[in-house]
Amino acid sequence: MADQPVWRAGLEKLVADDPALRVGAAVGDLTDLPADAVYDLVVLDVAKPDAAALELVIGAAPFGHLLVSADWTGRPGLMAAIRAGARGCVSRLAEQDAVREAMRVTAQGGFYLCPRLADRFPAELPGSPAEDQGGLAPREVETLRWIASGFTHAQIATRMGLSQATVNTYAKRIRAKLNANNKAELTRRAIELGHLTPVGPS
Known part of the structure; x- marks a missing residue:
């Protein structure tokens, strides 16, 4: 699900090029999905994981294993999205191969974290040290x-x-x-x- 038609079309093309994947529905809003629909994978694109975006994550999670694509530069971050129901997280700047792998892993019930986000994740884990002095990861x-x-x-x-x-x-x-x-x-x-x-x- 993405409210940007160009991004949605690009994702559909990426799926079409992979014989292991198939588009079940491509919508701009959750309300466009049948209430009882269940998919192997739901891809949700949000500009930034703010409070409104987290509400979308919570709303999208019941439709299937959820992969979230976002900017991830602010707060709330990765852990908030995961707690809200995301099974995978990718950067909007991720390479096509990473997005394709993320879709495969998440669709099979696994957990996927984009390599571009690997440095951010440890700092957000419960009990982990806060970001270094100066706000640096x-x-x-x-x-x-x-x-x-x-x-x-x-x-x-x-x-x-x-x-x-x-x-x-x-x-x-x-x-x-x-x-x-x-x-x-x-x-x-x-x-x-x-x-x-x-x-x-x-």
Whole structure:
């Protein structure tokens, strides 16, 4: 289910290209589904997992194993969606192969978490430490350390086993969270937060 026709059409095409999957219904609103309908898989796309979106998750869950596609940059997040009934979560930026795998796993009753969301999930688990000081997730802290140590985004991507695009995304988030506009400010904030030891005179 998606209220954006273009996104819905893209998902239908993705399903059509996979012989293991078949579209049972494609709707823009839950009220367009028969009240007694049950599917192996329900895919729900929401812009952000806010309170209204969580109501949609709760409403969609009874129709079948639920896979939720969202932005996931705010709160409530992954755990809230899972508690509301999601059996799988993917990023709106996920690759087609990841979305296809998510649909297969979720349809079979398994749990699927998009690789793009792997860094966010541990911080939301009950009893897990809160996000690092400064509001940074663990991989963002690691990225900040590399940046403050003078490495380029390409070098950081190689060291962290990530794509340069992912490192660019991390860097953008870090700058926003720390209100830093350039590398010098990022380095200063890294030192202030204890993520980098300043180099003094020898």
